[in-house]
Amino acid sequence: MSDTDETPGITENETPAKGLAPLHTVEDLRKVKEDATRKVLAYSILAVLGLLYLGMLAAVIFGALSADDLVRVAGALSGFQTLAAAVAGFYFARGK
Numbered sequence: 516m517s518d519t520d521e522t523p524g525i526t527e528n529e530t531p532a533k534g535l536a537p538l539h540t541v542e543d544l545r546k547v548k549e550d551a552t553r554k555v556l557a558y559s560i561l562a563v564l565g566l567l568y569l570g571m572l573a574a575v576i577f578g579a580l581s582a583d584d585l586v587r588v589a590g591a592l593s594g595f596q597t598l599a600a601a602v603a604g605f606y607f608a609r610g611k
Contacts, residue, residue, distance in 0.1 A: 557606035564599040567592055 571588050574580040580588065 553606055557602050560599050560602050564592075564595060567595070 571580065571585070571592070574588075575585055
């Protein structure tokens with residue numbers, strides 16, 4: 516076939532019939548990427564916070580932290596805990 520041959524009945528200005536192929540717009544793809552990024556960030560922050568608290572618990576169990584030190588470390592983690600709560604709130608409250 517030469518470059519001038521066209522398939523009968525199909526033009527480049529024609530919209531595909533519904534059900535034949537999904538149309539993905541730039542907005543659809545951007546939303547998918549934003550959701551994926553948001554998910555990775557939310558789970559990462561929650562995982563790091565969980566690891567920090569597990570480490571703190573292990574330190575208490577093995578005697579590396581006293582009760583006073585435990586209060587100080589918990590206070591130091593409060594900023595990160597606030598960040599994790601905000602991230603979890605924004606991510607999980609999105610009505611999926």
